[in-house]
Amino acid sequence: MKVELAQLKGQDNGTTYNLQRALAAIAACAADTQLIVFPETHLMGFPSAETVAQVAEPLDGPTVQAVQQAAREHNIAVAIGFAENDNGEFYNTTLLITPEGIALKYRKTHLWASDRGVFSPGDRFATCNWNGIRVGMLICYDIEFPETARAVAQLGADLIIVTNGNMDPYGPTHRTAIMARAQENQAFALMVNRVGEGDGGLLFAGGSALVDPFGTLLHECGREEGQVIVELDFNQLAEARRDYRYLNDQRLRLPGEVIKHADGLRELLIPR
Structure with missing residues (x-):
């Protein structure tokens, strides 16, 4: 499977600019690319408590609809925040x-600290079947907690997509975390981070990466903007899981109700 990592600059509270960049990146994908991944909250950037009500949109809002139309026109899947x-x-x-x-x-x-007071936390993890593989998603700070990746692994994830908005000086933290999360769950991990400056003087660290199910870093971007093609060989899943399987051997499982939907969606509810 060919995937493109769209490591882009963004504008906080800049939906028009960010959407234009996303649509241009989707249109520029190679003909055989099956998935393109963008950073955390790419479409709006990071709102503040004062601006979130003005920039946030529902699922059926115009910005998400525009991305859906682009996905249809270019016959591609898009992971975007x-x-x-x-x-x-x-x-x-x-x-x-x-x-x-x-x-x-x-x-x-x-x-993360800057999310609090702006966003409410989600209450579940989820995976779906797509193109014959099971996909789960995490966002930025999530990957610093081993339980998050284990949650989507318990739901069968073969590929963990991480949309990221990680800034200096924490780039090395996420480099270590994404490799560990892939290795300890024997799944591919794709992490795409933002670059450039954000509001408040933040400098985003880049370092978008592909890690295989053995925890090996197959590709790592630098700190500049770019749209990079990587290739995933899902035969590696069987190789990584041949001699042992952490999910089968673990003695402590995460709590929470698992809901299996008819369309293949699986959810793990976080206990209150």
């Missing part, structure tokens, strides 16, 4: 959009 407005409740959300529509929605469960 946005600020979601669900009847006045705001979430840091990532979507997996296929040519057929929204296949998966994930709301960030572990809020």
Whole structure:
């Protein structure tokens, strides 16, 4: 499978600019690319408590609809973050959009300091079947908690997509974390981070990466903008899981109700 990592600059509260960059990146994908991944909250950037009500949109809002139309036109799947407005409740959300529509929605469960007071935390993890593989998603700070990746692994994830908005000086933290999360769950991990400056003087660290199920770093971007093609060989899943399987051998499983939907969606609810 060929995937493109769209490591882009963004504008906080700059939906028009960010959407234009996303649509241009989708249009520029190679003909045989099956998936393009963008950074955390790419479509709106990072709103503040004062601006989130103005920039956040519902799932059926114009910005997500524009990405859905582009996915249909270019016959490609898109993983992209946005600020979601669900009847006045705001979430840091990532979507997996296929040519057929929204296949998966994930709301960030572990809020970083700058998320608090802006977004509410999500209450579940989820995976879906796409192109014969099971996909789960996490967002930025989530990956610093081993339980998050284990949650989507318990739901069968073969590929963990991480939309990222990680800034200096924490780039090395996420480099270590993404390799560990892939290795300890024997799954591929794709992480796409933002670059450039953000509001408040933040400098985003780049370092978008592909890690295989053995925890090997197959590709790592630098700190500049770019759209990079990487290739995933899913035969490596069987190789990584041949001699032992952590999910089968673990003696402590994460709690929470598992819901299996008829369309293949699986959810693990976080206990209250």
